[in-house]
Amino acid sequence: MAMPNVLKVHGLDLSYFTGKLEAYLRSKQIPYELIEMDTADFKHCGKATGVAQMPQVEWLNGQWLSDSTLIIEFLEELKPETTIMPQKASVRFVAQLLEDFGDEWLWRPALYYRWANAKDARLMSTRLAEGMMRDVPLPLFMRRWAILNRQRFHFLWRDGVRPRTAKRVEAHYLETLDALEHILSKQAFVLGNRPTLADYGFYGGMFRHFFCDPTPAAIMRTRAPAVHEWVARLWNTRIEDYINCPMPEVISENLRPLFRIVGQEFLPYMQANEAAIELGHTTFKFDSQGTLFNLPAQPYRAWRFQRLRTRYQQLPPHTQNEIHAYCPELGEALLKAVTFPIESRIKGLPITTPTTMTSRTW
Structure with a gap:
């Protein structure tokens, strides 16, 4: 083509x-x-x-x-x-899983840090007022006010952020940052010494939000310098320079802390969201390490989870066993995610159903 x-x-x-x-x-x-x-x-x-x-x-x-x-x-x-796609089936599945994680799990803390902190919100609302809303015939202060209130309503209030949940949302960033620092302090890229889909899956949040917005950027610089270096390096990476570098064919031991988060938090969250959609609910409750969130059901995330489940089910048994042997916690979470509903975590609430792409707009 x-x-x-x-x-x-x-x-x-x-x-x-x-x-x-x-x-x-x-x-x-x-x-x-x-x-x-x-x-x-x-x-x-x-x-x-x-x-x-x-x-x-x-x-x-x-x-x-x-x-x-x-x-x-x-x-x-x-x-x-x-290509950025690993050839070995188990590693390719892991890359796809981590892209889903980077896209759909880190979205909430990325938007939280941008709009919950006053200095970040002031900066970004000004940038959007001068950029995205430059064609709106209103004074700058009114455009800033409109942007700030819109973003906080959609990406904080409607996305389950409350005073009682805020610390847990911050922890989603900090825990992932620590897990990535554990990886990237030992190897150049997320799955090894060559960039893969997993790197680009993490990049959206890690670059434009956590690396650039003042509050999370300060945290990254001091807490995870190897992640900070990786963000800049990936922006300047040319894949042709890695043509002679073999694609990773084993799942590194360094990924275990990251996979614990994927298994304990992300997969149950995605399954709970899908179950809410299938039951016709507009919201669902999700328990994250003892913090209870009321969250909007997102059809797009249900579709992502269905693709992930189908990919896992299509793996040959020996490939599934390879993933399970590497990280039993992840293997157990994958089995639960593709087999058992968790309707005990679902509860519909009488609010308007969000549009399919609400969580993916800006």
Whole structure:
């Protein structure tokens, strides 16, 4: 299939998933132009694709690409010579699992740090007012006020952030940061010495939010210097420089702390969300280390979880056993996630059902 000479990427230079896609395009040396969205372009892209989110990629002949995960999968097929997909089935599944984790678990703490802290919120609301809302004919202070209240309502209040849950949301970042520091202080990339899909899965939150926003960035610099270095290195990585470096074929021992979080928190959370969708509930309750969250049910995350489950079920038994032998906690969590419903964690609440892409908008 023909590819445009230069991809037109509609997004923002402070956007979680725009940053993920940009890092991938830079690494693959795919020329692109970042078209900074305003509200009119956001609506235009949404009308073209049927989805109000970013980034969106303008393709050939009026065609569009949407969703960073699916865009990367599509481009991997077009440019397999610089692939980021491990060839060994067990390692490839782990890379896909960690992309899901980076995209869907780190979203809440990333938005929390951006909008719950006064100095971060002041900075980012100003940037959005001057950028995304530059075409809105209102004074800057009114645009800032509108942005701040919108973001806090959607990404804090509606996403289960309360005074009683805030510390646990912060812990989601700190625990993941510590697990990544354990990995990246010993090896160059998440799965080994060559960049893979797992790196780009973590990159959206780790780059545009945790690395750039003042409060989480200060934490990263002091608490996880190896992660800080990895963020900068990946932005400057060219995959062609690693062509002669073998893809990882074993699951490193260094990943065990990270997999404990995936098994104990992420997989049960994704399963609970899916069960809520299947039961027709708009919200569900989830217990994270003794902190009870009331969360909106997200259809998109249910779809991601269904893909993950299907991939796991399609693995040959010996490949499943290989994953289980490496990390029994993860193996047990995977078995529960694909086999047993956990409706005991589900409870519907009478609020409006969120749109499919609410959690993926900005």
